[in-house]
Amino acid sequence: xxxxxxxxxxxVQAGGSLRLSCAASGRTFSSYALGWFRQAPGxxxxxxxxxxxxxxxxxxxxxxxxxFTISRDNAKNTVYLQMNSLKPEDTAVYYCAAAxxxxxxxxxxxxxxxxQGTQVTVSS
Numbered sequence: 001x002x003x004x005x006x007x008x009x010x011x012v013q014a015g016g017s018l019r020l021s022c023a024a025s026g027r028t029f030s031s032y033a034l035g036w037f038r039q040a041p042g043x044x045x046x047x048x049x050x051x052x053x054x055x056x057x058x059x060x061x062x063x064x065x066x067x068f069t070i071s072r073d074n075a076k077n078t079v080y081l082q083m084n085s086l087k088p089e090d091t092a093v094y095y096c097a098a099a100x101x102x103x104x105x106x107x108x109x110x111x112x113x114x115x116q117g118t119q120v121t122v123s124s
Contacts, residue, residue, distance in 0.1 A: 002026045002098050002113045009094060009118030012086055016122070020081040022096030022115055030074040033099045036081045037108055038092035038120075048094070049081060050104045059104045064090075086122045093117040 003025040012018055020036070035050040049060045049070040058070050069082040079096055097111035105111060 002029070002032065004096050004098060004113055004115035006094065006096055006115045006118040009120045011121045011123065014087055014122055014124050016086050017082070017084045018086065018120060020083065020094055020096075020118060020120070022079045022081075024077045024079070024098065026077070029077040029098075031100060032113075033101045033103060033105050034070075034072060034079045035097045035099075035105060035108075035111060036070060036079075036094060037097060038090075038094045039117075040089075040092040043092075045095070045108055046092075047106045047108065050106055051079065052104050053102045057104055059106060083120070086120075088122045088124045091120060091122050093119050 006022045008020040036048040037045050039045040051058045051070045055072045067085045072079045095117045096115045098113045099105050099111045
């Protein structure tokens with residue numbers, strides 16, 4: 001069992017930056033592939049970024065490539081999402097997720113555990 005708790009969301013102006021953190025419980029954090037998703041009001045949940053178990057492979061949705069960076073610190077049981085050059089269309093609740101697999105996973109249904117989400121609001 002893994003529990004995930006996101007933090008770091010907030011209100012920021014367009015062009016600004018935020019760093020989301022997702023802290024995980026449990027001793028086997030390094031055994032999980034991790035991902036970030038987001039859901040805007042009235043829209044379906046969307047894949048944002050993923051990182052594999054060892055942290056040497058990452059993948060991003062096209063709309064955030066070059067602006068967002070996913071990373072993990074297995075010693076701290078934490079995954080991060082650094083978000084730069086934020087745009088109003090990035091406004092959403094952001095969720096982290098964990099899957100007991102090695103590879104990068106872009107499909108929400110393949111994740112085993114989810115956090116409660118953190119709100120990110122980007123004003124124009």
